[in-house]
Amino acid sequence: MEQSFIMIKPDGVQRGLVGEIISRFEKKGFSLRGLKLMSVDRAFAENHYSDLAGMPFFNGLIEYIISGPVVAMIWEGKNVVATGRKIIGATKPVDSDVGTIRGDYAIDVGRNIIHGSDSVESARKEIALWFPEGQVYWHSNLHPWIYE
Numbered sequence: 001m002e003q004s005f006i007m008i009k010p011d012g013v014q015r016g017l018v019g020e021i022i023s024r025f026e027k028k029g030f031s032l033r034g035l036k037l038m039s040v041d042r043a044f045a046e047n048h049y050s051d052l053a054g055m056p057f058f059n060g061l062i063e064y065i066i067s068g069p070v071v072a073m074i075w076e077g078k079n080v081v082a083t084g085r086k087i088i089g090a091t092k093p094v095d096s097d098v099g100t101i102r103g104d105y106a107i108d109v110g111r112n113i114i115h116g117s118d119s120v121e122s123a124r125k126e127i128a129l130w131f132p133e134g135q136v137y138w139h140s141n142l143h144p145w146i147y148e
C-alpha cells in the first residue's frame with residue numbers, strides 16, 4: 001500500500017507537538033511503519049532538501065532542520081501522500097486552513113512544524129534516505145474497520 005515520509009521538524013519537537021501529530025495520523029486510520037527521534041547533520045539535511053538548493057531561504061532552512069532533533073516517520077495507507085499533505089496544510093501557515101497541523105499550530109513559513117512527501121516517488125526516495133535500515137512490516141487488525 002502507499003507510503004509517505006512524514007517528519008516532525010525541530011520546532012514541532014521543541015513545542016511538544018509530537019503526540020498531537022502522531023495522533024492525527026493514527027486517528028485518520030493510517031498505519032505507522034517506522035518511527036525514530038534523530039538529529040541530522042548539514043550534509044544529510046542538504047541531501048533531503050536538494051531540490052531547493054539555490055532558493056534564497058535554503059541556508060536558513062538547513063540551519064532550522066539541524067537545530068534540534070526531528071521525528072522521522074513512515075505512514076502507510078490508501079492515498080496517504082495526498083491526504084497527509086491535507087492533514088499537514090499549505091506550506092505557508094497564513095494559507096493553511098484551520099484544522100490542519102500548520103493552520104492550527106504555525107505562524108511562520110520558516111517554522112512550519114512538519115514535512116510530508118509531495119508525491120509517491122518522493123516518498124519512496126525519502127523513505128530510502130531516512131530509513132536505510134528498512135521498516136517494520138505488520139498488519140493492523142483495524143484494517144477491515146477502515147477499508148471497505
Ligand SMILES: Nc1ncnc2c1ncn2[C@@H]1O[C@H](COP(=O)(O)OP(=O)(O)OP(=O)(O)O)[C@@H](O)[C@H]1O
Nearest residue numbers: 052057061090091109110111112114115116117118
Ligand atoms: N519562503 C520561504 N521562507 C522560508 N522557508 C521556506 C520558504 N518556502 C519554503 N520554506 C521552507 O522550506 C520547506 C520546503 O519547502 P517546499 O516548497 O518543499 O514546501 P513543502 O513541500 O510544503 O514543505 P516540506 O517539504 O517541508 O513538506 C518548507 O516547508 C519551509 O519549511
